[in-house]
Amino acid sequence: MxxxxxxxxxxxxxxxxxxxxxxxxxxxxxxxxCPHSYGENAASAEKMAAMQMDEATREHVAVPLEPPIKEETEPKPEIESPMMEEIADFSSSDGEDLEIAAMEKITTQREDDQPHLEHIKTARSTIGVERVGTRSALTQSKTRSELEEAFRLSTLEGGPSRPVIPATLDDGTILVDWYTTDDPANPQNWSLKKKLFVTFQICMYTMAVYMGSSIYTPSIPGVMVRFGVNAQLASMGLSMYVLAYGLGPMLFSPLSELPAIGRNPPYMITFAIFVILLVPTALVDNFPGLIVLRFLAGFFGSPCLATGGASLQDMFSLIKLPYVLSLWALAATCGPALGPIISGFSVTAKNWRWSLWELLWLAGPIWILLFLCLPETSPSNILLRRANRLRKRTSDTKLKSQSEIDQANLKVWDLIKENLWRPNQMMILDPAITVQRADFEIVYAIFYSFFESFPLVYGEMYHFNLGELGLTFLSITVGVTIAIAAYWTYIYYIMEPEIRAHGLGAPERRLIPALVSSIFCPVGLFIFGWSSNPDVHWFGSVVGVSIFTIGIFIVLQCIFVYLPLTYPQYAASLFAGNDFTRSTLACGAIHFSSPLYHNLGIGRGCSLLAGLTVGCVFGVYGLFFYGERLRARSRFAAK
Structure with missing residues (x-):
């Protein structure tokens, strides 16, 4: 504790x-x-560790034992990319450890004789002895064989704890690493209880921010009366919030990737601003001020919406990651669904400002919980701070972390440009990315159109009050619950055993659940649209919403897994780009859906949207059957 x-x-x-x-x-x-590996006799310590390995321990080694490290003194014009960077070991969520005690050759290069960080470049071991997070495994994998090796390592059972021998560069720099294969400082080695507690905090944080969008919906009639605006203008309190939380990750996600900053500072600072902004938002007495404050709240609440997945990747192995990512997605989906339920009755009983106060009452305690109990999960940041402490303790300036060396040539602006330009470049040049983003954005926009169609259906047709109308959003929660149960069953009984037995296989195999669930999207929309009639019981339309939700949840989970496996080096920037474009389209959907339903009617309007999702179905099937050809022609996919 x-x-x-x-x-x-x-x-x-x-x-x-x-x-x-x-x-x-x-x-x-x-x-x-201080471990001998970080003292003056580091080289001899390495030899001793290798000599002391007995035959029983060698059985746990994932690669053959090589001779002791030999430095290459001749500089090379170009450093070859290793098969896996910073990967030795992954622990599963139940505490399994992989022990890698082999010594690998390290190829190093330096541009001059000065040991400054900006002049140090290293090619790390093929399969290093340190464990890193899943995020590092994905971003450093450039080929299919590297991805296969990463997944293979994540499925192996570990042996007893062994000391980790740090790599030594040709200028004498010692790369600070985990002390042992089960080092408790490594997030991959945390107990399952601790991992789940951190996951709970990330999910609550995510749910609160997403809930902040829809919790405003029951207040729209009150805003119209108080400020004398029409429904389109009053809806800007919802749409600007959604637009802003798509913009925020473009700036805050790169900051969290800097080793000197880590995950927690962007979380805590921006979420504190989010909580503070909720006070003037609930008190503001002019309409432009309300919209500006809603936009700022969405912007500063956004870091967890993109980086939350990175925090989970820091802790969980590749083989277990789909389980926790789906939990995170559950929080992200249930947040907007629960918002109208929470505020519907209070707005009816009190006034429109109560929805904003309730968001403050939820977000404030969550921030306090994070401040008291959320540990840093970034391995790069943890090792960088360890290197600082070791230098202070030993007075040895040659002790540096790999992230410290990498950061010397890293610029925040370059990371931001990568997030802004790379996703659009890939969408233009890679048809598979175009299909995925279109699927993602269309279903997300339709999801947010429900916040305009539900008042028309259940308010005007069935004469529900605001509280009862909010309860209809429980159909989304029911759909997500069914979807996650089905998805976990597939992972546990089919996907995970298949990977353990036969390896990772083609990325398209991760789309198999989407082949079935994608059909649920148009079916659910047709049911919702044509059963929304005063002569038909309201339960029929609610069932349609649940069916649609099952479809989009499983499709999006499949895309979440497919993208990193197909484009491992660019997964982070692709997800950041997806956040922006889907939020932009959802912002537009909030405004175009009301005229759509008023002019075409609920049935024909939903039929039009269902037709778009039929295109998404063809896109999913196209990726499944022709994805291998598209990957072969892509300049971005792992070969």
Whole structure:
């Protein structure tokens, strides 16, 4: 528990205020002994560790044992990319560890004789001895064989704890690493209980921000009366919030990738601003101010919507990641569904401002929980801070983390440009990306059109009050619950055993559930549209919404898995680009759906949208049957 508090934001604040006298790390304790690998005899320690490996331990080794590290003194014009960067070991969510005790050859290069960080470039071991997060495994995989190796490692069972021997560069720099294969500082080695607690916090954070969009919906009639605006203008309180939380990740996601910053500072600072903004939003007494504050709230609440998945990737192995990603998606989907339920009755009983106060009452305690209990999960940041402590303890300036060296040539602006330009470039040049993004954006826009169609159907046709109307959004929650149960069943009984037995296989195999579930999207829309009639019981249309939700949830989960496997190097920028474009289209859907349903009617309007989702069905089937050809011709896909 003390480690959790120490690594949480409150612990870091206490350490800063006391000048690191309280909540000390092991390296700061007086009785702590520095591992021999980080002392002057690091090279001899490596040899001793290799010599002491007995035959019983060798059975756990994933690669053959090689001779001790030999430095190559001749500089090379170009460094070859290793098969896997920073990957040795992945632990599954039930605590399984993979032990890799082999010594690999390290090829190094430097541009001059000065040991400055910006002049150090390394080609790390083919399969290193340190464990890193799933995110690193994906981004550093450039070929299909590297992805296969990453998944193979994530399925192996581990052996006993072994010391990790750090790599030494040709200029004497020692790369600070995990001390042992089960180092508790490594998020991959945390207990299942701790991982689930952190996952719970990320999901609550995500749900609160997403709930902030739809919780405003019951307030729209009150906003129209108070400020004398029409429905289109009043809906801007919803649409501007949705647009803003698509813009935010373009800036905040790159910041969280900087090793010196990590995940927690962007989370805590922006979420604190989000909570503070909710106070003037609930009190503002002019319409332009309300819209501006809603936009700013969406913008500053957005980091977890993109980076939350990265935090989960830091902790869970590749083979277990789909389970927790679907939990995160559950929170993201249920947030908008629960918003109208929470605010519907209070707005009816009090006034339109109550929906905004309720969001504050939810988000405030969540921020306090994160401040007290959310540990840093970025392996790059954890190792960088460990390197700082080791340098201070040993007075050895040659101790550096790999992330520290990488960061010397890393610029935030370059990361932002990557997030802005790369997704659009890939969409133009890669047909598979175009199909995926179209599917993603269309179903997301239709999902947000429900916030305009539900008042027309259940308010005007069935004469529900605001509280009862909000309860109809439970149909979305029911659909997501059924979908996640079906998806987990598929993963556990089919996908995971298949990977363990036969390897990763073609990425298109991850689309198999989408072949069935994609058909649910147009079917659900047709049922919702044509059963929305005063002569038909309201339950029929609710069933249609649940069927549609089952379809979109499973399709999106399949895309979440397919994208990183097909474009592992560009997955982060692709997801950031998806966040922006889907939010932009959803913003537009909020405004075009009301005229659509008023002019065409609910039945024909839903039929038009269902026709678009039929195109999505063909897109999914096209990817499944022709994806291999598209990947072969793509300049971005892993070959």
């Amino acid at each position: 003390s480690d959790l508090i120490r690594d949480a934001p409150i612990g870091q604040v206490i350490r800063y205020l006391t000048k690191n006298k309280l909540l000390k790390y092991p390296e700061e304790l007086e009785d702590w002994r």
